[in-house]
Amino acid sequence: MNTLEQKVLSYIDKHTDELDQLLTELIKIKSVNFDTDGDEEKCEDLIMDQYNSLGLEAEKYYPTDIPGILENPDFLAGRNAENRPNFSGTYRAPNAKKKVMLAAHTDVMPIGDESQWTVDPFGGEIKDGRIYGRGANDNKFGIASSIMAFKAIQESGIVLESDVVLESYSDEEYGGGNGALAASLKHKCDAIINMDGGNFEIWSCSMGGQILEISVKANETQDSSKLVVDALLVIREELQTFIRNRHEELKSDRYFAGTDMERSAFRFYEFMAGYGGMGVNLDRGMMSFVFYTNKSQEHIQKELDDALKVIKTRLDEMRVSTKGFVPRTRFFHCLSLPDEDGTLQNIKKAAEEIVNRPIQITGACLSDLSLFLKHGSPISLNFGIIRDFQLYGGAHQYDEFVDQKQLHEHCKAIALFLIRWCGAHEATNI
Numbered sequence: 001m002n003t004l005e006q007k008v009l010s011y012i013d014k015h016t017d018e019l020d021q022l023l024t025e026l027i028k029i030k031s032v033n034f035d036t037d038g039d040e041e042k043c044e045d046l047i048m049d050q051y052n053s054l055g056l057e058a059e060k061y062y063p064t065d066i067p068g069i070l071e072n073p074d075f076l077a078g079r080n081a082e083n084r085p086n087f088s089g090t091y092r093a094p095n096a097k098k099k100v101m102l103a104a105h106t107d108v109m110p111i112g113d114e115s116q117w118t119v120d121p122f123g124g125e126i127k128d129g130r131i132y133g134r135g136a137n138d139n140k141f142g143i144a145s146s147i148m149a150f151k152a153i154q155e156s157g158i159v160l161e162s163d164v165v166l167e168s169y170s171d172e173e174y175g176g177g178n179g180a181l182a183a184s185l186k187h188k189c190d191a192i193i194n195m196d197g198g199n200f201e202i203w204s205c206s207m208g209g210q211i212l213e214i215s216v217k218a219n220e221t222q223d224s225s226k227l228v229v230d231a232l233l234v235i236r237e238e239l240q241t242f243i244r245n246r247h248e249e250l251k252s253d254r255y256f257a258g259t260d261m262e263r264s265a266f267r268f269y270e271f272m273a274g275y276g277g278m279g280v281n282l283d284r285g286m287m288s289f290v291f292y293t294n295k296s297q298e299h300i301q302k303e304l305d306d307a308l309k310v311i312k313t314r315l316d317e318m319r320v321s322t323k324g325f326v327p328r329t330r331f332f333h334c335l336s337l338p339d340e341d342g343t344l345q346n347i348k349k350a351a352e353e354i355v356n357r358p359i360q361i362t363g364a365c366l367s368d369l370s371l372f373l374k375h376g377s378p379i380s381l382n383f384g385i386i387r388d389f390q391l392y393g394g395a396h397q398y399d400e401f402v403d404q405k406q407l408h409e410h411c412k413a414i415a416l417f418l419i420r421w422c423g424a425h426e427a428t429n430i
Contacts, residue, residue, distance in 0.1 A: 001353070001416075004156070004158055004419060004424055004425075004426060005416055005419055005420075007156045007157075007158070008152045008153055008156045008158065008412075008415050008416070008419065009354075009412050009415065009416070011152040011155060011156050012148065012149075012152045012408065012411055012412050012415060013408075013412075015148070015152070016404070016408050018148065019144060019145070019148040019407065019408065019411055020126060020131060020404060020407070022050070022144040022147065022148065023124065023131055023136065023140060023141055023144040023402070023407065024124030024125075024126065024131060024133070025046055025124065026043070026046065026124075026135065026140040026143055026144060027122060027123070027124035027131070027132075027133035027134065027135055027136055027140060028122055028123070028124050028133075029042050029043050029046060029122075030042060030122055031043050031106050031107055031108055031135070032107070032108055032109070032110055032111075032134075033107035033108065033109065033110075033171060033172075033173040033174055033176070034110070035079075035173075035174040036078055036079060036080060037079075037080045037083070037084075038080070038084050038107050038170065038171055039107075040084050040085060040106045040107050040170040040171070040179075041083070041084065041085055043087065043106045043168065044060060044085070044087065047087045047089075047106070047143065047168050048060065048087060050089070050147050051087070051088075051089030051147075051166065054089065054091075054147070054150060054151060054154060055091075055154075056089035056090055056091055056166065057088075057089065057090040057091075057092065058087070058088070058089050059087070059088045059089075059090070060085050060086070060087055060088075061085060061086055061088070061182070061186070062081065062082050062083070062084065062085050062086070062182075063075075063081040063082075063084070063086065063170070063171075063178040063179055063181065063182035064081050064082040065182075066182045066185045066186055068185075069178075069181065069182060069185060072181065072185075072375075074177065074181055074330055074371060074374070074375065075178060075181060076175075076176060076177055076178055076329070076330045079171055079176055079178055081170075081171065081178040081179075081182075084107075084170040084171050084178075084179065085170060086167065086168065086169045086170055086179050086182055086183055086186075087106070087167075087168040088165060088166070088167050088168075088183075088186075088187070089165070089166040089167075090163065090164070090165050090166075090187075091150070091160065091163060091164040091165075091166075092163055093159070093160050093161050093162050093163050093164075093422070094159075094161075095161075096161065096162050096163045097162065098162045098163070098190040098191075098422075099162060099163035099164070099165065099187070099188075099189045099190055100162060100163070100164055100165070100189055100190060100191045100192070100193065100418070100421055100422065101164075101165040101166075101167050101183070101187055101189045101191070101192045101193070101376070101377075102142075102146035102149075102150075102164070102165070102166050102167065102193050102195065102414065102418075103142075103167040103168075103169060103180070103183060103192060103193070103194045103195065103196075103372070104139045104140070104141075104142025104143045104145075104146060104167075104168060104169075104194070104195040104196060105139045105142075105168070105169050105170065105171075105172035105173075105179065105180070105196060105368070106140070106143065106168045106169065106170055106179075107170055107171055107172055107173050107176070107179075108134045108135035108138065108139075108140070108173070109134065109138070109173050109395075109396045111134050111398075112398065113398075116398040117398050117399055118398075118399055119132040119133070119399060120133070121133060121134045121400075122134060124136075126404070129403060129404050129405065130393070130401040130402065130403055130404065131401060131402050131404060131407070132393075132399060132400065132401045133400065133401075134400055135400070136400050136401050136402045137198075137384075137385060137386045137387050137393075137394070137395055137400060137401065137402045138196070138386050138395035138396065138400065139172070139195060139196045139384070139386070141195070141384070141385060141402050141407055141410070142194075142195025142196065142384055143168050143195075144407075144411075145195065145407065145410050145411040145414055146166050146195065146414060147166060148411050149411050149412075149414040149415035149418060150164065150166060150415075150418070152411075152415050153415060153418060153419065153424070157426055157427045158419065158424050158425070158426060158427065159424060159425055159426070159427050160418065160419070160422040160423070160424050161422055161423035161424060161425065162421070162422035162423060164418065164422065165187045165189065167183045167187065169182070169183045169368075172196065172367075172368055174329070175210075175211060175328065175329025175330060175332075175366065176329075176330075177330050177368055177371050179368075180194075180368035180371045180372060180376075181371050181375060183372075183376070184371055184372055184374075184375035184376030184377075185375060185376075187376075188376075188377075189376060189377050190377060190379065191343045191377055191379040191380070191421070192372045192376045192377050192379070192380040192381075193347065193380075193381060193382075193383055193414070193417070194367070194368060194369055194372055194380065194381070194382045194383075194384075195382070195383065195384045196367050196368060196369075196382055196384060196386070197364065197367075197381075197382030197383045197384035197385075197386060198384055198385065198386035198387065198388065198395075199360075199385070199386070199387075199388070200351065200355065200359065200384075200385055200406060200409070200410070201359065201360045201361070201362050201383075202344060202347065202348055202351070202359060202360070202361045202362070202381055202382070202383050203362060203363060203364035203367070203369060203381060203382035203383070204255075204336055204337040204338075204339070204341075204344055204361055204362075204363075204381045204382075205255040205256075205334070205335070205336035205337070205362075205363040205364065206332065206333065206334060206335050206336070206363075206364050206367065206369040206370035206373055207256070207261055207292050207293075207294075207332060207334060207363055207364050207365055207366050207367070207370075208292065208293045208294055208295065208296075208297075208300075208331070208332050208333055208334030208370070209290065209291050209292040209293050209331075209332050209366050210290070210291065210300075210327060210328075210329055210330070210331045210332060211269065211288060211289070211290045211327070211328040211329045212288065212289060212290075212291075212304075212325045212326065212327055212328060213270070213286060213287065213288035213289075213325070213326050213328055214235060214286070214287060214288075214322060214324065214325050214326065215284065215285070215286040215322060215323065215326075216228055216231040216232060216235070216284065216285050216286070216315065216320050216321070216322045217283055217284045217320065217321055217322070218231075218283040218284070218319065218320050219319040219320065219321060220283070220319065221282075221283055222282040222283045223282065224282055225273040225274040225282050225285065227283075227318065227320065228273045228274070228282070228283065228284055228285035228320070229273045229285065230318065231285065231315055231318055231320040231322075232271060232273065232285050232286075232287050234311065234314050234315065234318070235287065235311055235322075236268075236287070238307050238310050238311045238314070239289075239307060241303075241307070242266075242291075242303055242304065242307055243265075243266040243291075245303065246265040246266045246291050246292060246293055247262065247265045247266065249265075249293065249294055249295065250262040250265050250292060250293075250294065253294050253363070255294075255336070255362055255363030256292070256294070256362075256363045259362070259363070260365075260388065260389075260390070261292050261363060261365060264292070265291065265292045265293075266289060266290070266291045266292075267289060267290050267291075268287060268288070268289045269288040269289055269290060270286065270287060270288045271287045272285055272286050272287070273285040288328060290366075292366070293334065294334045295334070296333075296334075297331045297333065300331075304325055308324050308325065312324075329366075332366045332367075332370045333370040333373075333374055334370070335369075335370055335373040335374060336363075336373075337373070337378070337379060337380065337381055339361055341379060343379050343381070343421065344361070344379075344381055346417055346420055346421050347381070347383055347413070347417045347421075348361070350413045350414075350416035350417040350420065351383070351413040351417075353416065354409050354412050354413045354416065355409055355413075364382050367382060369381070369382050383410075383413075383414075384410065385402055385403070385406045385407065385410050387400075387401075387402075
């Protein structure tokens with residue numbers, strides 16, 4: 001590492017308490033996503049103050065402010081996007097020829113049953129080398145890490161030679177995406193590093209997929225739920241080919257083979273009979289499911305249409321009707337960045353130098369990487385320290401936390417990447 005790089009890393013080492021404190025303050029903000037609405041605006045004061053203190057062009061805007069976004073096929077209606085802002089902090093380099101975005105989302109999942117937490121979900125408690133709280137690893141560490149990485153460069157008297165956008169975007173959870181879509185359309189960047197990644201890995205392929213639901217209704221009033229249960233079981237049976245296809249394609253995909261993505265390529269979320277209105281309606285039922293895929297939206301739609309034809313024929317014979325599959329999320333597109341890409345190799349090398357071990361290149365779960373790759377820059381990737389969903393303290397889990405050491409290492413890797421990707425020189429006093 002050269003002298004400038006060593007100077008920045010030394011600064012971060014001396015200011016890790018400041019990085020930790022910034023994350024705890026972010027955790028204390030209850031910016032919860034409620035699916036059709038969210039409290040991301042509560043982050044405004046803290047994030048905008050941080051951007052202003054760094055001398056960035058600080059801007060608050062709403063996804064619906066972006067011209068043409070409502071007509072974009074990847075815009076997801078019904079999410080109250082006009083009231084859920086993004087926050088941008090832009091650094092303008094003299095004579096810049098390229099621009100990079102560091103992105104992380106402000107929204108967090110609800111805490112669930114608070115009695116299952118052993119710490120205050122919004123306390124930002126630090127103990128035993130961990131920082132606890134909802135959003136600690138999904139994804140507020142990314143906001144703190146990017147701010148601190150840029151500050152370390154600035155405070156070390158280093159001038160970056162490319163433009164940098166620090167973007168805190170809204171509505172990622174529950175399959176949202178309008179915040180990431182807006183950021184992609186607003187800031188045309190040469191590269192985008194989305195912090196919504198995990199395990200100190202580089203995620204360079206976005207997982208495709210969607211959550212769908214399908215409802216059934218008996219044509220005559222029922223005195224039990226037997227008929228609608230039978231109808232739902234017919235749907236499940238006719239989806240078996242679709243399910244097998246999803247597992248087989250990921251089993252042979254180098255990004256996802258042997259991962260949790262392959263194992264959970266199809267999962268039922270809900271299976272309900274007798275619901276709706278006041279009381280129980282025994283003549284109706286519903287099921288929802290999530291699937292992962294590396295196929296196109298058109299390919300998947302053809303498979304579902306074929307399955308639905310058979311389903312409707314069988315349900316008609318049972319005197320049960322359905323309106324077909326209804327999206328509960330947008331469709332996530334499967335797109336990828338080649339391993340040999342210079343930006344990918346840049347951040348990989350920076351991360352490996354920080355942790356002194358190989359960094360894996362793999363695929364993402366359903367994330368906004370698909371939107372960044374499609375609408376922002378074809379040179380986009382995820383790099384972060386989110387813990388797996390099934391682990392104690394993982395994303396969306398009780399006692400969510402980040403490891404302090406990993407947080408500090410992530411910040412240093414981002415700072416090192418910025419210096420190398422942007423180009424840098426020491427400030428001269430006039």
